[in-house]
Amino acid sequence: MESHYVLSLLFRRARAQDVPAIVAMLADDPLGAAREGDPNDERYLAAFERIDTDPYDELIVAERDGKVVGTMQLTYLAGLSRLGAERCQIEAVRVSAAHRGEGLGRKMIAWGIDRARARGCAMVQLTSDKSRTDAHRFYDSLGFVASHEGYKLAL
């Protein structure tokens, strides 16, 4: 996989040793704090291995000066709709607290959009909790349209 540099910022696929840093970012969040556990829990590594071996799934990290400072997951979804078009779904977007406000999230999402376009995806989609109003302004400004209701059912 090619790597893209923007100044000192690198986006690349995550490696197993990045998992604790990624989990720490997932947990360092008003909504995520209550639902995450020990970053070294083996279930996180098992989920990483599944993503890493799935040809349609990519766990991405943003690395600045050798340090993981952001993450997102890209999943390439098949479907019959729209003449069998592939869609890219973005999940689990996080920027480390120490690096917020630097435009890092914008560069990361833009990199993901470019990557989906280069694959020939017809659409990029994501959902964002209705309480994340700052995130909504962010996605609006990137050209996303909040055209859908995002439904969740906890099992």
Next chain:
Amino acid sequence: MESHYVLSLLFRRARAQDVPAIVAMLADDPLGAAREGDPNDERYLAAFERIDTDPYDELIVAERDGKVVGTMQLTYLAGLSRLGAERCQIEAVRVSAAHRGEGLGRKMIAWGIDRARARGCAMVQLTSDKSRTDAHRFYDSLGFVASHEGYKLAL
């Protein structure tokens, strides 16, 4: 894969020969009409083959008296969040026009939820176009919570 019978109704994985009937249902919809093509377009069959060979993807049909009368796609998403929990995403839900109002969609979604629960999924998720207000009442009544904004970016 086991099959579940409810009266004369059967839910099962789609076969290649079901693809034209599924595409016809996708197209017979206010939003779908403008974006679908010839049900025999080979791109639909290529998308079916990818779904059919992906261990984390299932294209489902509802069959009544030997006829395909409904469809949905279930995708089992990996992720690090929530201790590496798997989520089930439902996409492309349709019931054929001649069989609406018979409770078929409710049985189909309930079957999908049961299937996700049996796999150990922590969550079922889907998005629904904001113009589909009937669908929103339907998902609300099934226990789904419209907690998220669903963002799309056409490429």
